[in-house]
Amino acid sequence: MFKKLRNRFLILNMSIISVVMITAFAVIYITTYNNVQTKNQDKLELLSSKPNLGPFGLSNNTKKEEIVIGMVPSDSSLSFNVFVNSDGKILKVISHVDMPEETYFKATELALNRKKKNSVISLEDKRWQYKILPVNGTIVIRGRPESNIINSSGNNYQITFLDVTDSNKTLRELFTTLFFVGIIMLCVIFAISLFFASRSIEPIAEAWEKQKQFIADASHELKTPLAIINANSDALLTNQEETIKSQKKWLDYIKTQTDRMGKLVNDLLYLAKTEDTNSKILHAPFDISQVVSDVVLSMEAVIFEKDITLLQEVEANIIIKSDSEKIKQVVTILLDNAIKYTDEKGYIDITLKKTRHQLVFSIKNSGESIPKENLPKLFDRFYRADPARTQENGGYGLGLPIAKAIIDRLHGKIYAHSQKNDGTTFTFTLAL
Structure with missing residues (x-):
């Protein structure tokens, strides 16, 4: 499919360029031909009259x-x-x-x-x-x-x-030159057009592959809870004479999987909405230092429960003009991700500072490092560096893609850095 699309682009491009080039060469040749003929005719008139x-x-x-x-x-x-x-x-x-x-x-x-x-x-x-x-x-x-x-x-x-031998020879040489130059130019333009047509198709092919992968991953994520719900429903139907209280564990399993599917669907809808370039982004001044402090405060209980040491270097009273709710969501996602992947008695280091041209927020957590080749995949949908642990925490690998989609819409940058025995650091920057 993409090969056919590339060939269509190539044919259209070559057709337009060929028509333009042939027209230009024809104008050059006809103009030169008329000038030569006019000059010869003037000479002939002069020789005939005198x-x-x-x-x-x-x-x-x-x-x-x-x-x-x-x-x-x-x-x-x-x-x-x-x-x-x-x-x-x-x-x-x-x-x-x-x-x-x-x-x-x-x-x-x-x-x-x-x-x-x-x-x-x-x-x-x-x-x-x-x-x-x-x-x-x-x-x-x-x-x-x-x-x-x-x-x-x-x-x-x-x-x-x-x-008029010389003038006719000149016209023939001009025609030959234009012909061979045209052939060479078409070959060069064909090679360049093929290169750029292939390059232009790559994002489309990549988006198509991501869409296919997204459908496959979403189907896989929904398949497990649906299978659990179906099995528990069969268990309930098998014991129809039992009371609801005696069947509570089956209902709890169904409720848990229903909640997980609801969360997955909501995350997918939110991600699609966030990536929609037509959706509006609110820009208003707010204190991002206070936003970071509020997010940390709301998750202190979880941090304390895992016996994690929290280090903070948050510059006070940093005012930026952006969407406060979306920034708050990004900070929440990154902090929640750091808590999940920090072992007990580990540490989390949060930094917020303002440079001359941009705001920099980073959050570093101790624990196992991420292989360098996997870092670019962290922001892919449904990607999980540790699938087993993430499933236990109820995650679907959509948090970081949502964070990236938000930062991209705010015209910022987000990236990850990881070194062996030094944990992992997530950083996002926003222009001031």
């Missing part, structure tokens, strides 16, 4: 040998002009590039066969862009006085050829 005719004029008897090699234009564009009559016969060639005669005639033939006034032809590994214009009226050729006026009578045409 052909370098040199000292020779047009003649109706032009032969192959009558080809003029003129000066190369200042912009170094390779070009040539061909003048033809209405029958397609070449009258004159004015060229800025020295090529074989057959090349001029072949270029003219290809241009005329295309029957387009402006297009591109391929000839001998070169690309030539041409433009055909009619030559009307009288053309004056500066040079020999006796041949300086020729009447074209509107039946002749000028074909201007411009070498």
